[in-house]
Amino acid sequence: MKKEEMVTLISAEGFEFVIDKKAAMVSQTIRNMLTSPGSFAESREGKVTFPEISTAILEKICQYFYWSLQYASGKETEFHIEPEMTLELMMAANYLHT
Amino acid sequence: MEIQSQPLDQEEMGGLIGLCIDAATKNSESVEKWRRQRRTLERMPTHLGEVVLQRLLSRKLVYPSLLEIFQHCVGSINLRGENLVDAEWMAYLGAYRYLHSINVSGCRGINNSSLWALTGMDTLKEVDISRCSKLTDAGIVHLLSISKLEKLFVSQTGLTEKGIIQLSSLRKLSVLDLGGLPVTDLALSSLQVLTKLEYLDIWGSKISDGGAAVLKMFSKLNFLNVAWTNVTKVPHLPNLTCLNMSNCTIHSIFEGLADREEGPHLRKLLLSGATLSDINDALLHVEPRHIFFLNVSQSTLQDFEFLGNMTALEHLDLSFTRIRDNNISPILLLGESLRYLNLSNTRLTSTGLGLLVGNLPHIESLLLTHTGVDDSALSYISTMESLKVLDLSNTNIKGLHYLVGHSPDQILTLVELQNLKHLERLDLEETQIRDEAVLPLFGMLGLKSLSLKSDFLTDISLHASSSLVNLKFLGIRGAVLTDAGLQTFNPPPMLEILDLRDCWLVTADVLLAFCERHPRIVVKHEQYQRPVQDLYAFGNFSATGASKAMQLRSKKTKTSCGVGRESFADERLRYTREELLELEFSPWSRALPSNSGAVMPKM
Numbered sequence: 001m002k003k004e005e006m007v008t009l010i011s012a013e014g015f016e017f018v019i020d021k022k023a024a025m026v027s028q029t030i031r032n033m034l035t036s037p038g039s040f041a042e043s044r045e046g047k048v049t050f051p052e053i054s055t056a057i058l059e060k061i062c063q064y065f066y067w068s069l070q071y072a073s074g075k076e077t078e079f080h081i082e083p084e085m086t087l088e089l090m091m092a093a094n095y096l097h098t
Numbered sequence: 099m100e101i102q103s104q105p106l107d108q109e110e111m112g113g114l115i116g117l118c119i120d121a122a123t124k125n126s127e128s129v130e131k132w133r134r135q136r137r138t139l140e141r142m143p144t145h146l147g148e149v150v151l152q153r154l155l156s157r158k159l160v161y162p163s164l165l166e167i168f169q170h171c172v173g174s175i176n177l178r179g180e181n182l183v184d185a186e187w188m189a190y191l192g193a194y195r196y197l198h199s200i201n202v203s204g205c206r207g208i209n210n211s212s213l214w215a216l217t218g219m220d221t222l223k224e225v226d227i228s229r230c231s232k233l234t235d236a237g238i239v240h241l242l243s244i245s246k247l248e249k250l251f252v253s254q255t256g257l258t259e260k261g262i263i264q265l266s267s268l269r270k271l272s273v274l275d276l277g278g279l280p281v282t283d284l285a286l287s288s289l290q291v292l293t294k295l296e297y298l299d300i301w302g303s304k305i306s307d308g309g310a311a312v313l314k315m316f317s318k319l320n321f322l323n324v325a326w327t328n329v330t331k332v333p334h335l336p337n338l339t340c341l342n343m344s345n346c347t348i349h350s351i352f353e354g355l356a357d358r359e360e361g362p363h364l365r366k367l368l369l370s371g372a373t374l375s376d377i378n379d380a381l382l383h384v385e386p387r388h389i390f391f392l393n394v395s396q397s398t399l400q401d402f403e404f405l406g407n408m409t410a411l412e413h414l415d416l417s418f419t420r421i422r423d424n425n426i427s428p429i430l431l432l433g434e435s436l437r438y439l440n441l442s443n444t445r446l447t448s449t450g451l452g453l454l455v456g457n458l459p460h461i462e463s464l465l466l467t468h469t470g471v472d473d474s475a476l477s478y479i480s481t482m483e484s485l486k487v488l489d490l491s492n493t494n495i496k497g498l499h500y501l502v503g504h505s506p507d508q509i510l511t512l513v514e515l516q517n518l519k520h521l522e523r524l525d526l527e528e529t530q531i532r533d534e535a536v537l538p539l540f541g542m543l544g545l546k547s548l549s550l551k552s553d554f555l556t557d558i559s560l561h562a563s564s565s566l567v568n569l570k571f572l573g574i575r576g577a578v579l580t581d582a583g584l585q586t587f588n589p590p591p592m593l594e595i596l597d598l599r600d601c602w603l604v605t606a607d608v609l610l611a612f613c614e615r616h617p618r619i620v621v622k623h624e625q626y627q628r629p630v631q632d633l634y635a636f637g638n639f640s641a642t643g644a645s646k647a648m649q650l651r652s653k654k655t656k657t658s659c660g661v662g663r664e665s666f667a668d669e670r671l672r673y674t675r676e677e678l679l680e681l682e683f684s685p686w687s688r689a690l691p692s693n694s695g696a697v698m699p700k701m
Contacts, residue, residue, distance in 0.1 A: 064114050081121040083128035087138045090118035090146055098114040 007034065008047045009062065011055040021046070023065035028097035053092045060089055061096065068098075115146070123153040133167055140170045144196065147171030155180065165190035174199035178226075181206050188215040199224035203251065206230070210237030218243045226251040228275060235261030242267050253277030253299065263288045273297040277323065283309030290315045301325040301342070325368070334383070340366040344393075347373040352383035363388035370415070371396040377404050394419060395440070406431040415440040417465070423450030433457040442467040442489065448475035455481050463487040467525070473499045473511040480514040488518070491527035491549070497535025513538040520544065527551035527575065533558040540565045546592075551575035551600070557583030564588045573597035581608040589616060597622040 007024045009017045025031045033048060050058060060081070067079045081089060122128060132138075139147070151168050154160045155177070165187065173196045177183050184207035191200065192215030200222065202208050209232040216222065217240045225247060227233060234256040241247065247268050253275045262276060262285040272294045281303035289295075295316045301323045310329045313319065320337050325344040332341065334352040341351065341364055348369065363385045370393045374380055377399060386407035393415040400420055405411070405428040412435050422445040429439070436458055447470040455478045462484055466475075472494035479488065497512045512535060515521065521544060526536075532554040539548065540562040546569060550559065555577035563572055569590040579601045585608060589596065596619050598604060606625040613621055 061114070064117075068113075079117055081117060083121060083124070083131035086118045086122035086128070087132050087135055087142065090115055090122070090150075091138070091142060093114035093118060094143060094146055096114075 006046065009058060010047065010049040011053055011058040012051050013055050015055040015058070017058060017062050019062050019065065023062070023069055024048075026065045026068045026098060027061075030096065050092075052095065054088070057085065057088050057092050060085065061092060061098070064093075064098065119146075119149055119153055122150060123157055123159065126159055129154065129159060129164070133164065136167065139167050142171040144171055144173040148174060152176065162186040162190055166193070169194045170196070173197060174224075176201045177205060178202070179204040183207050185209070185212040185215070188212045192216055192219065195221070197221055199249075201226040202230065203227065204229040206232075208232065210234060210240075213237045213240040216240060216244065220244070220246055222247060224249040224273075227255060228253040228277070230255055232256065234258070235264070238264065244268070246270055249273035251275040253279065255279070259285045265289065266291050268292070269294070271295060272318075275299040276303065278302045280304050281309075283312070287312045292316070293318070295319055296337075297321040299323040301327065303327055305329060307331050338364055340364075340368075342368040343372055344368050344370040345372060347375075348380045349375070350380055350382065365389060366391040368393045369397055370394065373398050377401065390435070401425070402428045405429060408432065410435055412436060413438040416444065417442045419444060421446065423447055423453070426450045426453060429454065430457045433459065436461055438463040440465040441469060444469055446470060448472055448478070451475045451478050454478070458482055460484050462520075465489040466493060467491045469493055471495070473497070476511045476514040480517040483518060484520060485518050486520050487523040488515075488521060489523075489525040491525045491529065491551075493529060495526065495529045495531065497529075497531040510535055510538050512536065515539065516542055518542075523547040525549040527573070530554070537562060543567055545569055547571040549573040549575075549597070550577070552577065554578075556580075557587075560584070560587055564590055566590045568592055570594045571597070573599075574601070576600035579604055581605055584608050584612055587612070589619060593619050595620050595622065599623055 005021050006018050007021050007030075009019065009024065009030075011017070021034065025034070030048060034046075053061070064079060067077070070077070071079075122132060147168055148171075151160070151172055152175075154164075169190075172194060175191065175194075175197065177187070178201050180202075183202055183205040188202075188208070191197065197219065198221050200216070201224075203226045208227065208230040213227070213233070216225070222244050223246055225241060225244070226249075228251045231254070233252075235258055238252065238257060238261045241250070242264060245268075248270050250265070250268065250271060250273065254277060257276075257279050259280055259282050262279060262281055265271070265274070266288050269292065271292050274289075274292065274295060274297065277299045278301065281300045283305055286300070286303075286305055286309045290312060293316070296318050298313075298316065298319060298321065302325070304327075305324070306328050307330055310324065310331060311333055313322065313335060314333045316335070318337055319335050321340045322332070322335065322338060323342040324332065324346065325342050327346060329343070330347050330349040331353055332343065332351050343351070352364075365388055367384075367389055368391075372394070374397055378401075381404060386404070387409050389408050390410050391413040392405075392408065392411060393413075395415045396418040402416075402421060402425050405414070409432065411432050414429070414432070414436060415438075417440045421441065426446065429436075430453065437460060439458070439461060440463075442465045446466070451466075451471055452475075461482050464479070464482065464485060464487070467489045468491075470493070471490070473496055476495070479485070495511075497510060498508045499511045500508050512531075515524070516538060521542060524539070524542075524545060524547070527549050528551050531550070531552050533556055536550065536555065536559050539545070543566060545566050548563070548566065548569060548571070550573060553576055555574055557579055559577065560574055560579055560583055563569065563574075564587075566572075567590060570592050572590070572593060572595070575597060576599075579598065580603055584598075584604055593616075598609075599622055601623065604623065604625070609621055609623055609626045613619070613626070
């Protein structure tokens, strides 16, 4: 896998999640950051920091990105969300336009 | 009430947000898991908080003390028709920090003291307490301290003239709904100080022409409803765009206007059931070229010539009027703009419809129910290519046309409708159509809703409907459908509602089996629907349960019906259909508890 096809998402605590660019683009917000014509630091380096999103939530969001791609390609499985994290996850998803 | 804020459309929340909301509101256990995350709830954007709360409400998971956790993240709440809402609920809502809109219309538990909680809430801009029948003048006093109130709906409450007069202290009001209240001329004139009013609803009030003259003072008014009153003259209101004078005797509208070319113009006019001695006199001061919505249904109109001048008309309702083949010609002049035409319950026949051919190029909805049109009209209708909605129920349409006399040659007339490429909704209920006549319809793949009701339809039509790939609603009522037919029925892929009411041969067991095989489809049938309604009644649920809730309950229904099935399966045979229909409404059939293991009174 080439480096350009990956992006790094960094949580509030500094954990780095390296995922496929294609998966990250499920988020409209990340898509805008990575593709906007201006020279966002994010689009040059392929690194996006989310100081508001905790590691556990960001991990779940990365899982969702991949699940969403699979779902779109016809593999209809259930995406389980633990009730404890629904509120935090909902707010992160709202921020990421997912 | 068109300007009221719409309830949030929960279905629109897709993606991960939608999944989170589903997971958060699944049941009371999941709510317990997150309800103590106070800091998160405080940070939550209001549009998310509102969707979560509204979803919990629709799932009957809200109890008063749970309301407290939303006090920072809800700005607008709609509790319409929730009978559980009472003073305790209101006490919690009174503590909401950012509440700007509250709707408790039709909540039977609301009384005068319940409103005390809202006293002095300076964030509130909109309050809807219509149809709270226990509310009187003593309750409305609590609202008078809400100085920033802009929209107030108090229709059909126990307010009297005295209470209405007190509303004059709410100077910021722009919307005031006093429908069904005893608003007198005196009360109306004391409201004159509300100069910001843009919307005033005083249907069914006691005002007379004398009071109506006061309306001139509301110079910003753009919506006025004086239906069911003794008002015969409405003075000129420069900004009025929508006027409802249904069921009034009308002498003049906008009298005293010097130049009718001036200013914004009346665009929507509702005169349903009105008594009009001379329509030309009554509308003398109204500029006809700006009216786009006109409802004169059930009015006493004889002469329809005035329609010819309303060249911008898009929506025209002439149902239950004296329009007929020989006075329909003014409609021809409207042609270009007309989108919606309701001619139902008139003496129109196919001949009259023939006159309209080629003159309604953009017509989208045509309603002809209870008219004399027959199969020959179908060829005329087929030329109206932009049609999306077509109602031909209760007409003489048979779907078959015999060529000469009694010769066996016949043509399928519904083939003509295949020309309507945009048609989405078709209603042919209560016509004499048979299976072979209906078949051409099943080639119309754009159809989303199809309603049929005829004693002559059988399983053949049901099975043929499988081809309608976009169909969401299918009604085959009163047909001779069999259990075997339903068992082998392969429903269209998008189907959401299947209406089989009055299909008397179908049994409950087969219906339940069908619902189990197709959980996404809501089935309407006498045998199937009733247990669901009973469950609602005993569970203290409001009758406004959505179709989804119905699906959820279908499983419960099944278990309660499953017990001792043999003992009552044949009970049906003991009664005639008429007797069974009577039993359906008898008190004892509702009195049996549905969840105690007792057998449901099945028909």
